Amino acid sequence: MRIEDVYIWDINAKWLGISPYQLMENAGAGVARTIEERFGKGLRIAVFSGTGNNGGDGFVAARHLSFENDVTLFLVGNEEKIRSEEAKHNWGILKKLDFVKIKVLKDSSYIKSLDLSGFDVIVDALLGAGTKGEPREPIRSAIEKINEYAGKAKIVSVDLPSGYPSSVRVKADVAVTFQWDKEEYEGFEHVIVKIGYPKELYHLVGPGDAKFALRKRGGHKGQNGKLLVIGGSEDYFGAPYLASKAASYLVDLVYLAMPEYSARRINDPNLILRPFGGRNFTKEDVEDVLAIADGVDAVVIGPGIGQRAETKEFILEFLRWSEKPVVIDADALKAVAEDLDVLKGKKFILTPHAGEFRILFGEKPDGSLEEKPKLVVEKAKAVGGTILLKGAYDIISDGKVWKYNKTGNRGMTTGGTGDVLAGLVGALLALGNSPLKAASAGAFLNGLAGDMVKEEVGENFTALDVAGKVPQAVKWVLEF
Numbered sequence: 001m002r003i004e005d006v007y008i009w010d011i012n013a014k015w016l017g018i019s020p021y022q023l024m025e026n027a028g029a030g031v032a033r034t035i036e037e038r039f040g041k042g043l044r045i046a047v048f049s050g051t052g053n054n055g056g057d058g059f060v061a062a063r064h065l066s067f068e069n070d071v072t073l074f075l076v077g078n079e080e081k082i083r084s085e086e087a088k089h090n091w092g093i094l095k096k097l098d099f100v101k102i103k104v105l106k107d108s109s110y111i112k113s114l115d116l117s118g119f120d121v122i123v124d125a126l127l128g129a130g131t132k133g134e135p136r137e138p139i140r141s142a143i144e145k146i147n148e149y150a151g152k153a154k155i156v157s158v159d160l161p162s163g164y165p166s167s168v169r170v171k172a173d174v175a176v177t178f179q180w181d182k183e184e185y186e187g188f189e190h191v192i193v194k195i196g197y198p199k200e201l202y203h204l205v206g207p208g209d210a211k212f213a214l215r216k217r218g219g220h221k222g223q224n225g226k227l228l229v230i231g232g233s234e235d236y237f238g239a240p241y242l243a244s245k246a247a248s249y250l251v252d253l254v255y256l257a258m259p260e261y262s263a264r265r266i267n268d269p270n271l272i273l274r275p276f277g278g279r280n281f282t283k284e285d286v287e288d289v290l291a292i293a294d295g296v297d298a299v300v301i302g303p304g305i306g307q308r309a310e311t312k313e314f315i316l317e318f319l320r321w322s323e324k325p326v327v328i329d330a331d332a333l334k335a336v337a338e339d340l341d342v343l344k345g346k347k348f349i350l351t352p353h354a355g356e357f358r359i360l361f362g363e364k365p366d367g368s369l370e371e372k373p374k375l376v377v378e379k380a381k382a383v384g385g386t387i388l389l390k391g392a393y394d395i396i397s398d399g400k401v402w403k404y405n406k407t408g409n410r411g412m413t414t415g416g417t418g419d420v421l422a423g424l425v426g427a428l429l430a431l432g433n434s435p436l437k438a439a440s441a442g443a444f445l446n447g448l449a450g451d452m453v454k455e456e457v458g459e460n461f462t463a464l465d466v467a468g469k470v471p472q473a474v475k476w477v478l479e480f
């Protein structure tokens with residue numbers, strides 16, 4: 001479990017309607033329960049709270065503990081600095097309680113003079129995951145004061161020993177951390193307390209995944225992704241256009257490589273068109289397309305590219321030589337199905353629907369939300385890449401973990417929404433995301449854009465409408 005994932009899961013939990021009040025209540029209650037289970041009841045307990053949400057957990061713990069213990073709450077810092085609504089709310093409750101003694105400590109020298117020898121347990125809720133840099137005064141003095149009682153009173157830290165990772169930190173007997181063990185936390189005993197996150201958070205893609213995948217990399221043109229889309233044939237020009245169009249909202253530059261014959265129909269100043277001679281891609285084009293690929297961060301290959309034998313040769317040859325992260329979509333999936341070995345050692349995402357999945361792997365994915373992902377994980381592992389299986393629920397796996405996405409609606413069975421998806425996933429790859437994160441966030445955004453179109457016009461819309469809604473979908477995600 002990484003801190004980065006905690007950030008994503010908090011947002012996704014909010015999306016599911018789990019409020020920060022609920023989480024804080026469960027966190028504080030878990031701390032209190034752990035203390036009573038380990039050390040008994042009828043104790044004299046000092047709770048040291050800071051003004052962040054770690055302190056808020058301390059307020060809740062103090063209330064729970066006060067039922068059967070003698071509790072003193074030390075607020076270290078200024079009451080006006082208590083930041084979040086949920087922490088303020090719990091502070092407000094504490095202030096109404098006559099059986100919890102409250103002391104506000106603003107002055108370091110006063111903290112240094114405190115005598116805590118009457119306490120059996122000291123709860124450390126000064127600083128948690130929001131800590132930046134070395135502890136500053138007056139928190140620092142409070143940490144040092146608590147440490148004077150190490151070995152005398154039991155010291156229980158909330159989430160992590162305050163000060164961590166600095167060496168100026170509380171010498172905790174035990175730290176109560178929430179829901180997941182965090183790999184980064186080393187050097188102290190952890191007790192993990194569940195605070196009400198459901199299993200969905202492991203698997204369900206939400207706005208947190210998209211928000212994280214969309215964060216900006218730099219302020220200069222080209223720093224925020226360059227994508228090459230390779231597609232089109234004498235029969236199709238709309239598919240590569242839709243993929244490029246959708247991608248152009250997310251990355252700085254989109255190159256669109258197409259056979260000249262269909263490229264003529266594209267007239268969009270936002271795309272950098274690279275027409276190739278002839279009506280379809282052939283082996284002759286490989287070298288020149290590779291040269292363009294050299295200058296980009298990621299590639300999408302397949303939309304509208306057709307299934308002619310000479311084009312299949314082109315696709316396989318291109319994939320054999322290209323080193324760029326690549327999204328393999330539509331007809332390119334059928335080409336790859338004939339020679340999965342070209343994918344060896346590459347960074348890639350396959351984006352099949354159920355039928356294409358069967359062509360690739362010889363098995364049709366179906367069954368429950370337990371069985372279907374199993375097959376996707378197995379095949380992703382076997383092929384050494386990431387699979388995004390499209391469906392009412394999209395299923396995504398990198399061979400290790402699996403995710404599913406629920407955004408989208410029936411209107412999206414209209415032709416071309418898969419191309420929009422491929423473009424979005426490619427763009428997110430070009431932004432430097434891992435294939436798993438790019439595929440997850442792309443599926444979410446595509447479905448969300450589709451849901452936003454549905455909201456406006458009902459279920460009869462086109463893929464171009466979906467592509468056009470990408471900016472609003474992105475805005476919604478970033479503001480969530």
Ligand SMILES: NC(=O)C1=CN([C@@H]2O[C@H](COP(=O)(O)OP(=O)(O)OC[C@H]3O[C@@H](n4cnc5c(N)ncnc54)[C@H](O)[C@@H]3O)[C@@H](O)[C@H]2O)[C@@H](O)CC1
Nearest residue numbers: 023024052053054127128129130131132133134135136159
């Ligand atoms: N979903 C969540 O995010 C949950 C978070 N919870 C609690 O919330 C905590 C994180 O809360 P916050 O983000 O408010 O952060 P913290 O409570 O860890 O600390 C932030 C506060 O400390 C101050 N501060 C930061 N670095 C400092 C330093 N070096 N010296 C002195 N003061 C410093 C900041 O100005 C701010 O007021 C977690 O550790 C956990 O205890 C729990 O309520 C459970 C759910």
Ligand SMILES: [K+]
Nearest residue numbers: 127158160162
């Ligand atoms: K703490």
